[in-house]
Amino acid sequence: MLQRSLIALFVVFILGSCAKRGTITGGAKDTIAPILKMSFPKNGSTNYKGGLITLTFDEYVRTKDLNKQLIVSPPLDHLPEILPSTASKELTINIKDTLKPNTTYSFNFGQSIQDNNENNPIQQFKYVFSTGSYLDSLQLKGTIKDAFDRKVTNFVSIMLYEINSKYTDSVIYKKSPLYITNTLDSLKTFTFDHLKKGKYLLIALKDKNNNNKFDPADEKIGFQTKPITIPNDTVFELELFKEKRPLKIAKPKQQSGNSLLVPYEGMPKGGQFTLKNRDHKLDIVVTKMPQKDSLLIWHQPIKTDSLWISYEKESYKTSFKIRIKPEKRDTLNLESLQKGSLSFRDDLVLRSSTPIKKFDVSKMKLINKDSTQVSFKTEYDEWQQELKFVFKKEPLEKYTLWLEPGAITDLFDKNNSKISFKVTTQNTSDYGNLSLILQNVHRFPVMVSLTDDSGAVKYTAYSDKDNRLEFNLIDPAKYTLRLIYDDNRNREWDAGHFLNKTQSEEVIYFPKLIDIRENWDVEQVFDLNQGEK
Numbered sequence: 001m002l003q004r005s006l007i008a009l010f011v012v013f014i015l016g017s018c019a020k021r022g023t024i025t026g027g028a029k030d031t032i033a034p035i036l037k038m039s040f041p042k043n044g045s046t047n048y049k050g051g052l053i054t055l056t057f058d059e060y061v062r063t064k065d066l067n068k069q070l071i072v073s074p075p076l077d078h079l080p081e082i083l084p085s086t087a088s089k090e091l092t093i094n095i096k097d098t099l100k101p102n103t104t105y106s107f108n109f110g111q112s113i114q115d116n117n118e119n120n121p122i123q124q125f126k127y128v129f130s131t132g133s134y135l136d137s138l139q140l141k142g143t144i145k146d147a148f149d150r151k152v153t154n155f156v157s158i159m160l161y162e163i164n165s166k167y168t169d170s171v172i173y174k175k176s177p178l179y180i181t182n183t184l185d186s187l188k189t190f191t192f193d194h195l196k197k198g199k200y201l202l203i204a205l206k207d208k209n210n211n212n213k214f215d216p217a218d219e220k221i222g223f224q225t226k227p228i229t230i231p232n233d234t235v236f237e238l239e240l241f242k243e244k245r246p247l248k249i250a251k252p253k254q255q256s257g258n259s260l261l262v263p264y265e266g267m268p269k270g271g272q273f274t275l276k277n278r279d280h281k282l283d284i285v286v287t288k289m290p291q292k293d294s295l296l297i298w299h300q301p302i303k304t305d306s307l308w309i310s311y312e313k314e315s316y317k318t319s320f321k322i323r324i325k326p327e328k329r330d331t332l333n334l335e336s337l338q339k340g341s342l343s344f345r346d347d348l349v350l351r352s353s354t355p356i357k358k359f360d361v362s363k364m365k366l367i368n369k370d371s372t373q374v375s376f377k378t379e380y381d382e383w384q385q386e387l388k389f390v391f392k393k394e395p396l397e398k399y400t401l402w403l404e405p406g407a408i409t410d411l412f413d414k415n416n417s418k419i420s421f422k423v424t425t426q427n428t429s430d431y432g433n434l435s436l437i438l439q440n441v442h443r444f445p446v447m448v449s450l451t452d453d454s455g456a457v458k459y460t461a462y463s464d465k466d467n468r469l470e471f472n473l474i475d476p477a478k479y480t481l482r483l484i485y486d487d488n489r490n491r492e493w494d495a496g497h498f499l500n501k502t503q504s505e506e507v508i509y510f511p512k513l514i515d516i517r518e519n520w521d522v523e524q525v526f527d528l529n530q531g532e533k
Contacts, residue, residue, distance in 0.1 A: 033120040034061050034113065041129060048105075048129040053093040055127065060087045060116040067210070068155060069110030069184065073192075074103065075176040075212050087116040093127075102132030104194045110184050128194055138195040142236035143188050144204050144222060147504035148493060149455075150480075150532065152240065153206055153220070156183045158190045161201040163227050169499055172203060176212035195230050202228050203498075204238040214498070216243050225501050241495040241504045247271075249311045249318050252297065257329035258412060260297040260309065260322065261289075269383070271313030273297060277304050285355045285411055287385050298355050298411055301329060330354050332410040334403070334419060337386070342423035344431070344473040345459070348389040348401060350421070354410040355385055363407035366391060369398040395427045432516035434471040438483075439527040441467060447486045447493075450479040450514065462491060476518045481510035481526065508533050 034057040041048060066082060081094040091113070099105065106128045111121035128135065140160070146152045159177035161167065178200075183190050190204075204222035205214055214221055222238035247266035255261040260275075275282045275297060285298040297309065302324075310319035333353040342348060359378065366374045366389065376391035387408070389401060400422050406415045436448065448469055450459040458479065461469040484493050485506040496504040508531035516522060 029118065031118070031120060032115075033122045034059050034115045036122075036125070039127065043127050044129070044135060046130045046133055046135060048099070048131050050095065050099065053095070053127070053129075055091045055093070057089050057091075057113075060089055061091070061113050062087045062116050063091070063109075063112050064114055064119070064121075066109075066112045069112035069182075071106075071108045071110070071157075071180055071182045073106045073108070073180045073194075074100070074178050075180055077176075080107075099131050102130075104128065104130045104132075104136040104196070106194050108181065110182070126193070136194045136196040138197060138231050140192040140195060140202075140228075140230060140232060140236070142190055142202070142238060144183060144190065144238045144240060145188065145533070146220075147222070147239040147241040147495065148507055150509055152188055154183065154187075155206075156190075156240065157181075157205045157207045157212070158183065158192070158238070159203050159205060159212070160192065160195070161203070163199040163201055167201075172201075172214045172498070173216075174213065177203075180212065197230055199227050199229050202236060202238070204240055206240060216498075217245070221498055223498055225503065239496075239504060243497055244495050247313060247316050251320050252309055252322055254322060254324055254327060255296060255330075257327040258299060258301050259330055260299070260307075262295040262297055262309075264293055264295060268295060268311070268313065271311055271316070274310045274312075275299055276308045276310075277302055278308075282307075285382065287355055288383050290351070290384075300412070329412070332408070332412075332414045332416060334408065334416060336421045336423070338423050340422075340424065342393065342399070342425055343475070344393050344425065344428070348391075348399070348421070348423060350387045350389075352385045352387065352408070352410065354412065354414070355382060356380060356387060357409050357411050357413070359387065359408045360406065363404035365402040365404075367400050367402070368394070374399065393425050395425060397425045399423050399425075428473060429519040430476075431473040432476055432518060432520045432522065434474065434514065434516060435521070435523045436461075436469045436471065436481075437523065437525045438463075438467045438469070439525060440529045442528070443485060443487075445486045445489055447484045447491060449482050449484075450474070451482060452477065452479065455480075462486075474516055476516050478513040478515050481514050481524075483508045483510075483526070483528065483531070506533070 036055060037058050038056045040054045063082065063085065072080065076095070076097045078096040080096065083092050093107065106126060109125040111123060113125050114121045144152055144156055158181050160179040161171055162178045179192055179195060181190050181192050202224040206220040208219055209215065220240040220242045222240040224236060224238065228236065245265040247268060248264065249268065250263040252260045252262040273284060273286055275284045282299050287296050287298065289296055304324050307322050307324055308319065309322060330353060334350050337349040337351055338346065361378060366376050368374055374391050376389045379388040379390065400420055402420050403416055403418065405418050408416045445462060445464045448461050449457045450471060451457050459471050459474055461471060463469055487505055488494060493507065494505050496502045508528050510526050511532050514522070514524060
């Protein structure tokens with residue numbers, strides 16, 4: 001009996017042990033990246049004569065975003081074929097180009113090679129070989145930034161062009177560089193390895209179409225103004241910017257029975273338009289379309305089947321023939337740019353749908369909530385088709401602007417009907433004030449702006465010499481503070497230009513947000529030596 005009990009107890013123990021060993025716990029997650037076990041030819045080989053390259057790893061791998069991540073330097077005319085695209089322990093590289101003699105080639109895979117199960121990438125995996133008897137071993141390092149924005153874009157190409165007897169600046173538009181690397185993801189640093197001694201042009205490029213060439217219409221560029229020499233232990237900084245488009249007037253089209261639409265690039269203001277019906281020159285008014293890169297050429301209605309338009313600014317000249325059809329004419333309409341509330345920092349502005357020929361202030365009346373007339377001055381901006389009413393604003397007030405019939409006459413001798421516009425002001429305590437003290441200003445003038453979280457400029461101050469700037473009666477919010485050294489005094493930021501060898505105007509950001517609250521007075525010191533450049 002005792003023997004049977006002992007046997008039964010032993011069986012229960014064994015079964016329990018088996019059950020325990022069979023429990024699925026999942027185990028620790030694999031966080032180890034694949035390891036290259038061997039390669040043929042060996043990584044770092046010399047006298048490479050061509051043929052398939054085989055990379056063997058210690059586990060199954062696959063590639064991800066290979067087109068973005070893989071950087072071959074010097075660039076190849078045809079992308080190498082890398083197989084397989086499915087999971088495997090081996091990757092083969094089939095080079096389809098004729099390789100240059102005595103040249104070190106580098107295949108930087110970035111993070112594109114990952115294990116098949118947990119997607120652990122090999123960080124900056126690189127395969128290198130030389131078609132000559134030795135590997136080039138020099139190195140170059142640097143950083144990138146955006147010349148205007150605080151954040152720099154990812155996947156920026158850094159390029160080195162050899163400067164020799166055949167070099168011209170136009171090479172960056174036509175040919176691939178001798179060496180290329182990439183910042184990858186969000187990194188702001190770059191490193192070139194396996195370089196040869198020499199003199200080079202160093203540029204950074206947001207190469208949108210991946211053709212290893214600069215396309216200024218769509219791409220940002222950064223460059224060192226002077227050639228660099230290698231070896232060099234300097235850590236270079238490149239500032240990316242998009243060049244201002246050169247002036248170009250596109251083919252106009254008929255907008256209405258009394259206007260033409262003219263798309264443009266660059267800066268057309270200051271040029272001269274001429275509109276002709278055969279040999280007869282027509283009177284015109286040129287205005288800017290709101291928030292569009294287009295102009296409107298206004299003319300009196302005319303019966304014709306075609307018009308000739310020409311434009312000239314400095315050395316730029318162009319002309320077009322436009323077919324004209326009977327179309328509906330534009331009519332006079334007025335709208336207020338202020339909807340409801342009027343800030344103390346703004347003026348009441350009316351925008352006209354057609355150019356204003358004249359206005360009669362005797363037929364205009366501005367009154368407050370007590371029906372007391374308020375004196376005002378008017379300013380007309382023909383380029384924007386905006387009529388500004390400047391007056392002293394009081395807190396918690398209601399204003400009504402009355403325009404009697406005929407107060408405004410447009411280019412086509414059409415008058416407004418009786419119309420009114422209402423705006424209100426808030427209490428001054430609803431706003432905040434910022435007193436900004438600038439330190440270590442290296443030069444003047446400077447333009448200081450407060451921007452919202454989308455980057456839109458809300459308030460701007462300009463200084464030719466003063467270190468103290470006042471932003472009074474501004475809306476409560478958290479603002480980004482930005483300073484621009486306005487070196488050409490045109491009151492706007494100017495990008496650089498590669499062929500002209502000019503860099504962008506310097507931009508400095510205050511490192512923290514400026515918190516403006518209701519009825520608060522904030523005094524803030526901005527040390528430009530401590531700002532974010």
